Amino acid sequence: MSLTPEQLAEIDAQRATTTPTLRATSAGMEGRLYTAHPVLDHGLVRVIDYMGDDAAICQAARVSYGKGTKAVSDDRGLIRYLMRHWHSTPFEMCEVKFHVKLPVFVARQWIRHRTANVNEYSARYSILDREFYxxxxxxxxxxxxxxxxxxxxxxxxxxxxxxxxxxxxxxxxxxxxxxxxxxxxxxxxxxxxxxxxxxxxxxxNIYTQWYWKIDLHNLFHFLRLRADVHAQYEIRVYAQTMCDIVKDWVPQAYEAFEDYRLGAVSVSSKAKEVLKRRLAGEAVTQETSGMSKGEWREFVEEWG
Amino acid sequence: MSLTPEQLAEIDAQRATTTPTLRATSAGMEGRLYTAHPVLDHGLVRVIDYMGDDAAICQAARVSYGKGTKAVSDDRGLIRYLMRHWHSTPFEMCEVKFHVKLPVFVARQWIRHRTANVNEYSARYSILDREFYxxxxxxxxxxxxxxxxxxxxxxxxxxxxxxxxxxxxxxxxxxxxxxxxxxxxxxxxxxxxxxxxxxxxxxxNIYTQWYWKIDLHNLFHFLRLRADVHAQYEIRVYAQTMCDIVKDWVPQAYEAFEDYRLGAVSVSSKAKEVLKRRLAGEAVTQETSGMSKGEWREFVEEWG
Amino acid sequence: MSLTPEQLAEIDAQRATTTPTLRATSAGMEGRLYTAHPVLDHGLVRVIDYMGDDAAICQAARVSYGKGTKAVSDDRGLIRYLMRHWHSTPFEMCEVKFHVKLPVFVARQWIRHRTANVNEYSARYSILDREFYxxxxxxxxxxxxxxxxxxxxxxxxxxxxxxxxxxxxxxxxxxxxxxxxxxxxxxxxxxxxxxxxxxxxxxxNIYTQWYWKIDLHNLFHFLRLRADVHAQYEIRVYAQTMCDIVKDWVPQAYEAFEDYRLGAVSVSSKAKEVLKRRLAGEAVTQETSGMSKGEWREFVEEWG
Amino acid sequence: MSLTPEQLAEIDAQRATTTPTLRATSAGMEGRLYTAHPVLDHGLVRVIDYMGDDAAICQAARVSYGKGTKAVSDDRGLIRYLMRHWHSTPFEMCEVKFHVKLPVFVARQWIRHRTANVNEYSARYSILDREFYxxxxxxxxxxxxxxxxxxxxxxxxxxxxxxxxxxxxxxxxxxxxxxxxxxxxxxxxxxxxxxxxxxxxxxxNIYTQWYWKIDLHNLFHFLRLRADVHAQYEIRVYAQTMCDIVKDWVPQAYEAFEDYRLGAVSVSSKAKEVLKRRLAGEAVTQETSGMSKGEWREFVEEWG
Incomplete structure (x- = not known):
């Protein structure tokens, strides 16, 4: 990542002045704001703005007049319940806006996630910089x-x-x-x-840049797919950088996301049957599993 | 609108404490936050959170490292240009979250706008209050x-x-x-x-409530349709309340919205032809206009 | 369900005449078209139109010039692979349009699925019938x-x-x-x-009606949530009726949906750990599981 | 456009066999199906499938049990009314699926329209052809x-x-x-x-390909922006080819689209005021118009 002195000065200026606000504030995210997190050789991720925190998820779930929070421990339990039972709308109540610099071939994968707002640097209007991955x-x-x-x-x-x-x-x-x-x-x-x-x-492999804004539910969906080991390395490093940021922003929601999505596994009805037979002591083979060879290979990778 | 003392106390508590933030802040919107704006006999609109301000629209349009603003007057010109030429993505970079209390038949119209996030008070889970429009x-x-x-x-x-x-x-x-x-x-x-x-x-006509979150571009679309004189009165009063709020939040964007959307009129190719003939001094009638009677009536209502 | 003689005659007329088409056609769906499938006491589901079949999913996945299919068995394997690995876009390439008559409180749950097109009978414009659930x-x-x-x-x-x-x-x-x-x-x-x-x-509980159009990927998402045993009975019966219809329309995709979604279960990272310990012969209790009581109860319901 | 003999044979095979269907059928679109319409030096547009016709728009608007059409002339009037008054949902009830071959820089503009389904040829999985614009x-x-x-x-x-x-x-x-x-x-x-x-x-400028599926309302939005004289030539030629196809598919809807969207002009509240003063015989200049120089120039281009 090679920012110009002017760009660094602009970032410093953004980080220099606080304003009092009545809004929900995340201390972890304030620490991240505007700073350029380097990714790949010339790429970056910067948080430009955010809306909401862990408590805001609970407040929306309860449609409450006040903060909607009794105790931090209650909030944690509620957030885990919502994530476990696929209640998506409370997580949609948080929003984040990133400035991302990324190679065009990564941008082309990224943009397939449609439930987000994007404003890309225009090569019709401006001249691109000489920066390649x-x-x-x-x-x-x-x-x-x-x-x-x-x-x-x-x-x-x-x-x-x-x-x-x-x-x-x-x-x-x-x-x-x-x-x-x-x-x-x-x-x-x-x-x-x-x-x-x-x-x-x-x-x-030329770098482009955009502002990308997304709600937390859809961001989690993006991260689940793109921070996954099967995602292409060049997009995965962006997803991992964003995972670290989200962890600082909404630590309770991120913890639930790790447990119920990122680290979770979907077990098909056939695989469930096999696991139950195994738990009952039976030795199951591909032949007796009802699965195809490909499915069985993936099953064994997961469960041994 | 009849808030309980507990609800009023919760709102006061939310308005009592500010926190320093590095984020873009709108003074006009800080003045609105959390306060219950009454609508109809028991309804209300409250701003729960917001992201961005006029400058944030320009910052996104320029995909800039810093605030993206040179002078306030430059921003105004850019915002008007973007609105006039239907550039929607920079306006999507602002977001707002409302708490709304509204009759169910209004909610049913409202929800037809799908590009928004909604968390409604659940009558499966909770008991509704005895409040009717x-x-x-x-x-x-x-x-x-x-x-x-x-x-x-x-x-x-x-x-x-x-x-x-x-x-x-x-x-x-x-x-x-x-x-x-x-x-x-x-x-x-x-x-x-x-x-x-x-x-x-x-x-x-029983009242329900929800948290409703939307970006500025889609909010403008909602307001153009629902603050319109042809919208049903009971939803129009909500739209008008939100227009007042948006005007305080992003005054430059709202001014452009008023000029290019709310107060604007779409002229069909046939109507354009008629206007040009009139400007050239010709007296055009429905018979010579090429329009149907219904279209002509609407045309005359608009243009005399 | 009580259709008027006029309505029945209109349905018969729609089923009376075929037209030759070059498009992909599903024999199972042709058998369903227009017919009113009764749900609840006065509700119904009718298929009005559809686009695509099992082969169309494969054709899109292969971005092919022709039918994109070699053998039916190849298609089945590809469809299972796509479903197992969460490739959603090929399933979006099929579309279906339903006419549904349903109680308003069911419609209010249903409409929360936003990725669909809806045209509802307007009670601003017309008078509703005297029919209640x-x-x-x-x-x-x-x-x-x-x-x-x-x-x-x-x-x-x-x-x-x-x-x-x-x-x-x-x-x-x-x-x-x-x-x-x-x-x-x-x-x-x-x-x-x-x-x-x-x-x-x-x-x-008054009945309303709408035309509802959705792609197969989003329909599967709807069906997974609404045909689930935890969904309210009054919406579940609609989902089940639609499951039967989809099974006739795209039998291979439906089979994969049943195995990998409807009958599948998501296992959290904690639950995965417990299952592995059990498979290794260890007796795990709630206390040693790392799960809360609520999670443990749900886990035991699923896995014994 | 340079199709291989195999590709041409596949297209011929698709056009060779009709199947009887109970669905709404558009004769104009049947004539277009599968055929490769050349665009630019190696690009193409092919219709792969469609759902609905002009009558289907009216049928949905009326939420009817039968065809929803009395007379073709009634349908035309209703469609014009719906388009004039921005009723978008009936137009969403038609759907079309295209196979498009296009340069990557065009694809990058195109994909910014998010309300569509896309399945692109994967350069992770396959090797691209040696074809450049x-x-x-x-x-x-x-x-x-x-x-x-x-x-x-x-x-x-x-x-x-x-x-x-x-x-x-x-x-x-x-x-x-x-x-x-x-x-x-x-x-x-x-x-x-x-x-x-x-x-x-x-x-x-290398060519890629995708399957692209969209409803008629959103297609009209795409065409209004991309068939416009200000759109880049290389995407405009695709939009124009699709305009010709849509005209054959839903001639009444296309006629309304041409009149109320493609050939229409949005007149701001300031411009409306100026036009009214002119119609009343006043000579208005930029200085007395209340418009900026840029707006005035655009106004004069449109209205003389």
Whole structure:
């Protein structure tokens, strides 16, 4: 992450002055506000604003006139109950707004989560910066031989070096040509290509930025899918950074999320049957399980 | 509106203590927070929380590192530009959460706006209060003779008195029976009907309550439709109360909303043609306008 | 369910004529189209239209030019894989449109599912029919003594009779007064109350109707929550009717839904730990489980 | 557009066989189904499925048991009324599913419309084809000098030739390197980079494909914004192709859309005041209009 002195000064200015408010405030989140949390080589996550805290979840669940909280321990129990029984609307009552800088190919995965508000830096209107994601050596992985959409072992030696060279050189050359096409030159009678066209030359590892705003229920859904071990590494690191932030913001809700979603597992009706037979002492095999080979393999990975 | 002393004390407690925050703060909205704004005979609107201010709209539009604002006058111009050109995403970056008490038949219209978060007081779980909307005499209107879904002249004398009597008596009787069915009586071997069933006896003018959270863009859409003169009076008064609140919250955005949405009019391609012919001095009639009688009547109402 | 001869004739007319189409067609769904499936005492569910079939799910998943299907058995495996791994977008590629007649208090629960299209019969514009839901005797249940939002034992004898009398009489009286208020009487100088006002006198067990359109992914989400044993009986019977219909429409997707959603159970990280200890032969108690009493009770209900 | 013989055969097969259906059918849309409509140099739009027709809009608006149509002329009037008065839900009752092939930078604009279902070809799972958008010479435009996000005059001579060369060469080289990085070579000890990583080298003019499903109301919203003269040319041509298709599908709804949306103009409260003063014979200038210079310029462009 390489912020300019001007950007750092703007962030410092935002963190310098507090204003009194009557609103619910989260001390953990105030500590996070505006600061740039680095992700990947040039990416970042910043919290720009938030609404609500753990107590606000309970207040909404109770549709109360006041704070809706009796004791912190009551709130914890209520939050766990709501999460366990899939009551989503109280969690929708908290909201958070992030500023994210991320490679375009990550942005394209991310945007598939539609229940959020997005304002992206416009390459029709502005010129993008010369910043590209180049994987760290330990993330330069081969295609998985068992999973069609996963990674296998790490590339090494000449192959790794060549991949990094190609990625770097192609990015630099594409950006040089982008600038060249854009730039007018009156003397040479050169007009300069429209920005909305020139951008098409830029590869998917260029960084873009956006403001992204989402409620806590939908954020948890995003995090469950994207902080998962099967998610692509380059989006997972963003999700993990946001997990840390959410933990500081709404610690009780995050604890329930970890227990009932992130660390939980869905057991199919067939798998439930097998587990019950096992608990009763029976030795079940794939053949007697009623599951396909693929299901059985995934079942054994989970349950041994 | 009839708040209990406990409810008033809870509201006072919420307004008593401020906390320092690094977040964007709207002075106008801080003045509104938690206070119960009365609507109809027992209804209310309270702001529970908000996120963002006028500057936050510009900050998101510019995807900026800092406040994103140069001068207040620049922000005003940008906000008007965004509104005029239907850029919706920057307005989605502000959010507000209301506590609303409203009759069920109003709630049923309201909920048709789906892009919002709602947590309603549950009549499966809790017992509703004995509070019913009874129209004020000047709102006791006859069916319109020109508009199938509108009101005509105000009822008077015996008819008005009888309607009010019927509404009041049926409400009270229904509530008496609701309570009766609900209440167990061990001595009499009476179990008490389940709350989720007993509620079916209650008429649509009983009050319910909910927490309702929405972004500014979708709120403007709601207000444009529901603060409109064609909206039913009983929802319009809620919309108007919220218009006053939004004006204090984001005065620049509200001014643009008034000019480009609330006070604006959509001119069809046919109507545009007619206006241009008129501006060129031609006298156009319905026959030469290409419009149907209904369209022409609406056109003349708007343009003379 | 009591359809008028005109309504029955309209349904017959809709079922009388086929048209050739190039679109994907589901034989099971063609057999269901338009027919009124009765629910509760006066309610119904009718399929008005549908888009897609099992093969269409696979075709979308493969973004293919043709039918996207090799063999029916391949499709089944792919559909199970997609459901197991929470790939939701291919299931969104099927759509269904229902005509539903249902009591207002059921409609109010139903509408909380926002990712659907709804067009409800307007009581501002039209006059509602005199049809009310009155529970069958075996559904006249007391408040549960263990669950704040559930039912307990069935009411009997005098209490049951009295509840049914109150519900019937209040409904009839409310409707009489609704009609009375609405009806103008020129001779008596009576104007007739506006429909948008008169409707407020009607109780929540009156029937309304709507067209409801939803994609298969979101329908499965609705069915998982509403066909569940914890859902209120009066909405559950609608969900069950729709389950039967969906099973005829997309049998492979429905089978996967049954296995991985409807009959599945979510196991929290704590519960997973306990199950693993049990599988290893350990006897775990609530005290040694790390779970609260409430969680433990629910765990034991599920796993013994 | 360059379809393979296999793809053409698949399309022919889809168009070869009809099945009888009881559903509403649109003759105009049956004529369009499956056929690839070419857009740009390699793009296409295909209709994969549809639900509903003009009569279905009216049927939903009336919540009727039968077809809901008396006479075609009645339907036309009702549809125009619904469109004029912003009744959106009846139009949501029609649905359409497209297969679209489009450059990635167009896909990134397109996806900002969130109220739709999307299934995109996965470059994590599969290898993209070597197909890139290269603008036709008459679309190779300079940056606009008046509009920050628009195009100005067309590039000519050496500048145009050089831009086309750069775009072509960079695309070919990026694809060569993409293939090179992907491809394992056992003899050379080369593993081949994971597909989810290699794709980051590809520029934004590469073609992707998706299945895109949307209801008619939201499609009209998309078309109003994207078929507009201010939309970028490369997305506008897709919107225009879809306009032609929709016109064949629901001719009455499309006619109303053209009149009340596509060809309509929104007149602000200030502009309305100016128009009324002009109609009354007054000569209004920017200074006396109350509008800013920017607004006045846009006003004069529209109204002279």
């Amino acid at each position: 180049i994987p760290a050596p330990d993330q330069l992985a081969a295609q998985s031989v068992v999973n069609n959409q996963g990674r296998g072992q790490v590339l090494e030696g000449a192959e790794a070096a060549r991949v990094l060279d190609l990625l770097r050189e192609d990015a630099m050359r594409a950006y040089d040509h982008y600038e060249d096409m854009l730039t007018p030159d009156e003397d040479a009678g050169k007009l300069g290509l429209a920005r909305e066209l020139a951008r098409m030359n830029l590869p998917a | 009874i129209p004020a005499p000047d709102q006791l209107a006859a069916q319109s003779v020109v508009n199938n879904q509108g009101r005509g002249q105000v009822l008077e004398g015996a008819e008005a008195a009888r309607v009010l009597d019927l509404l009041r008596e049926d409400a009270m009787r229904a509530y008496d029976h609701y309570e009766d069915m609900l209440t167990p009586d061990e001595d009499a071997g009476k179990l008490g009907l389940a709350r989720e069933l007993a509620r079916m006896n209650l008429p649509a | 009155i529970p069958a005797p075996d559904q006249l249940a007391a408040q549960s003594v263990v669950n704040n939002q559930g039912r307990g034992q069935v009411l009997e004898g005098a209490e049951a009779a009295r509840v049914l009398d109150l519900l019937r009489e209040d409904a009839m009286r409310a409707y009489d007064h609704y009609e009375d208020m609405l009806t103008p009487d020129e001779d008596a100088g009576k104007l007739g109350l506006a429909r948008e006002l008169a409707r407020m006198n009607l109780p929540a | 290269i603008p036709a010479p008459d679309q190779l435009a300079a940056q606009s000098v008046v509009n920050n996000q628009g195009r100005g005059q067309v590039l000519e001579g050496a500048e145009a030739a050089r831009v086309l060369d750069l775009l072509r060469e960079d695309a070919m080289r990026a694809y060569d390197h993409y293939e090179d990085m992907l491809t394992p070579d056992e003899d050379a000890g080369k593993l081949g980079l994971a597909r989810e990583l290699a794709r980051m080298n590809l520029p934004a």
